[in-house]
Amino acid sequence: MTAMIEVTGLSKRYRDRIAVEELTFTVPEGEILGFLGPNGAGKSTTMKILTGYLPATSGTVKVAGFDVFEEPYEVKRRIGYLPETPPLYPEMTVRGYLRFVASIKGVRRGQMATELERVSHATGVADVMDRLIQNLSKGYRQRVGVAQALLASPPVLILDEPTEGLDPSQRAEVRQLVKGLAGKHTVILSTHLLSEVTMTCERVLILNQGRMVAFDEIRNLAHALGQGDQTSLEDIFLKLTAAA
Amino acid sequence: MRNALAIARKELSIYFSTPWAYVIFTGMVGISAFFFLGNIANFKDAQMYARIYGWARIPPELKNLTDGVIVPLWDVIAVIVIFAGPFLSMRLFAEEKRNRTFELLMTAPVRPWEIVLGKYLGGVGIISATLGLTLVFPLTLSLFGASESGSALEWRTVGLGFAGLLLWGATAMAVGMFLSSLTESQALAAFLTFIVLLAWFVLRFLAPGAEEPWRGVINYLSFGGQLSTLFRGVLELKALVFFGSVIVLSFLLTHRTVELQRWA
Numbered sequence: 390m391t392a393m394i395e396v397t398g399l400s401k402r403y404r405d406r407i408a409v410e411e412l413t414f415t416v417p418e419g420e421i422l423g424f425l426g427p428n429g430a431g432k433s434t435t436m437k438i439l440t441g442y443l444p445a446t447s448g449t450v451k452v453a454g455f456d457v458f459e460e461p462y463e464v465k466r467r468i469g470y471l472p473e474t475p476p477l478y479p480e481m482t483v484r485g486y487l488r489f490v491a492s493i494k495g496v497r498r499g500q501m502a503t504e505l506e507r508v509s510h511a512t513g514v515a516d517v518m519d520r521l522i523q524n525l526s527k528g529y530r531q532r533v534g535v536a537q538a539l540l541a542s543p544p545v546l547i548l549d550e551p552t553e554g555l556d557p558s559q560r561a562e563v564r565q566l567v568k569g570l571a572g573k574h575t576v577i578l579s580t581h582l583l584s585e586v587t588m589t590c591e592r593v594l595i596l597n598q599g600r601m602v603a604f605d606e607i608r609n610l611a612h613a614l615g616q617g618d619q620t621s622l623e624d625i626f627l628k629l630t631a632a633a
Numbered sequence: 634m635r636n637a638l639a640i641a642r643k644e645l646s647i648y649f650s651t652p653w654a655y656v657i658f659t660g661m662v663g664i665s666a667f668f669f670l671g672n673i674a675n676f677k678d679a680q681m682y683a684r685i686y687g688w689a690r691i692p693p694e695l696k697n698l699t700d701g702v703i704v705p706l707w708d709v710i711a712v713i714v715i716f717a718g719p720f721l722s723m724r725l726f727a728e729e730k731r732n733r734t735f736e737l738l739m740t741a742p743v744r745p746w747e748i749v750l751g752k753y754l755g756g757v758g759i760i761s762a763t764l765g766l767t768l769v770f771p772l773t774l775s776l777f778g779a780s781e782s783g784s785a786l787e788w789r790t791v792g793l794g795f796a797g798l799l800l801w802g803a804t805a806m807a808v809g810m811f812l813s814s815l816t817e818s819q820a821l822a823a824f825l826t827f828i829v830l831l832a833w834f835v836l837r838f839l840a841p842g843a844e845e846p847w848r849g850v851i852n853y854l855s856f857g858g859q860l861s862t863l864f865r866g867v868l869e870l871k872a873l874v875f876f877g878s879v880i881v882l883s884f885l886l887t888h889r890t891v892e893l894q895r896w897a
Contacts, residue, residue: 441740442736442739442740462744465740465743468740470736470737470740472736472737472740474733476732476733476734476736477734478647478732480650480651481646481650485646489642490741492635493639493738493742493743494742537737
């Protein structure tokens with residue numbers, strides 16, 4: 390399998406504060422990678438660098454073979470991104486908003502209706518299409534955020550806490566949705582909820598204080614720490630992040 | 634270009650779905666109506682005075698409706714733009730940054746110049762709509778006014794004056810857009826824009842006290858001086874070059890600020 394995302398020696402410093410240090414990993418095409426770590430570990434910063442929103446202090450990031458810094462346009466065409474705060478315009482209707490995002494992502498006028506249909510059904514926002522975003526509940530806003538990332542079917546999806554603010558049944562729906570993306574899309578998913586990762590991802594990358602403390606398949610991690618298959622991800626997580 | 638137009642359309646749809654645009658529209662029409670009525674009263678007084686004491690005794694600009702009513706009205710509207718413009722331009726970039734939607738624009742396959750152009754076109758659209766409402770005044774005059782020599786208004790002068798007003802509005806929006814790109818705070822963006830436009834406006838009051846060559850420089854730089862020739866129906870290349878350069882400069886500075894995000 391070819392690598393879709395290649396990160397080499399990535400560091401980000403804000404003056405003397407280190408946000409991310411010497412991060413190196415690759416994600417093969419079609420895989421879902423779970424991004425885990427306590428608050429402030431550098432998950433969101435890493436995602437912002439991958440999408441070309443923030444520049445790295447050092448190191449390189451390649452998406453589908455294109456360097457994020459050298460060819461940002463090519464990279465941006467291939468990424469769907471849900472930031473930690475969904476980027477919504479409260480004064481717009483869901484339909485108007487999705488139509489706007491689709492048009493700047495290059496969806497042609499002729500395919501607009503089908504594309505909106507597809508995405509709104511996949512994320513369960515089809516019944517609120519004509520409501521103003523400012524009147525939506527948090528769960529719906531979050532789903533509109535996911536819908537926006539899916540528009541134009543980008544090969545890479547970077548989702549920063551897509552299940553944040555959802556109730557358990559909505560969370561299960563989004564989880565199903567993300568799971569269904571495997572194979573067609575390469576996904577990086579960050580979350581606080583450890584159970585989420587176990588259910589959706591094959592591999593996890595655990596960050597703590599800007600450093601990578603683990604990057605492996607979930608069951609290998611359990612073995613490496615000298616415990617049986619019974620070990621939950623929670624135990625692994627606590628063990629790894631407590632060390633620092 | 635397609636992206637820029639999509640962004641411009643989005644800007645306009647947001648302007649028209651918030652109360653801001655309507656408040657500005659109302660303010661613009663209300664205040665200019667007040668001055669329009671004042672100008673008409675002045676004009677009527679002058680006519681009466683002329684009938685009693687003869688036409689030679691009244692100032693030449695009060696002899697026709699165009700120079701007596703519309704030209705002074707454009708002068709007032711240009712000043713209202715100093716107050717209205719900042720409230721329209723303040724949200725262009727500051728709101729996107731505060732809302733975290735800037736992240737969406739910056740991670741979408743859109744080039745920075747397309748973002749700036751789209752934003753600017755949206756801004757020019759809303760200021761043009763605001764100024765367009767004031768066309769109701771010359772239209773009213775031409776409907777109800779009369780003149781012995783055909784049309785009550787000299788449409789060439791009125792049209793050129795209005796074009797000058799649009800140019801000034803577009804310039805104010807360009808300056809406002811740049812200042813809005815520097816901050817997350819809409820209030821700060823509006824305040825800075827207002828200060829810059831106001832300082833620019835009062836510049837012309839410095840000219841009489843200054844020595845040459847400074848007086849010439851100040852007169853050239855003051856927008857009021859540049860506008861007054863256009864308002865009086867004189868098309869001057871130097872005025873177009875002047876406002877055009879301010880617009881282009883603001884555009885380039887905004888583009889730089891947006892690009893800088895990648896290097897922060």
